[in-house]
Amino acid sequence: MNDHKERAAFTISKSPNAELEGVVPASKRSRFVEQAIADALLRDARKRALDALDALDKLPSYDTSGEDSVEVLRRIRQERDSEIALRHRVAAA
Known part of the structure; x- marks a missing residue:
């Protein structure tokens, strides 16, 4: 599968950026950040789905x-x- 990549610009604090640079090699940072974003979005979607299910308990x-x-x-x-x-x-x- 050949995904088209798009450039994105983010501003992050010095401390997490320094840790990222110290832990993840430059050649793998884009993939690392992309996966971190995908994981965070999935967690958020799951939380919203669970919140919606919890709201069903409040229905009469x-x-x-x-x-x-x-x-x-x-x-x-x-x-x-x-x-x-x-x-x-x-x-x-």
Whole structure:
């Protein structure tokens, strides 16, 4: 696989830069930094996915009482319609 490479410019603090220069040979620094960025992006994507899954725990749960999904959705919509109608009646009063 032949990836097209693009030049990128970054500004980093002296200390990490000095450590990078001391540990990673110049000929391998671009690949090292590229892999570090890819790893960080993957960690960030995983964290966002886990946070999204955690948010699902905060969603209200509905007792289905044996109803099928169509009936549950119909009941939820009717409940929300009633709540909206009540809010409008209270606001109009």
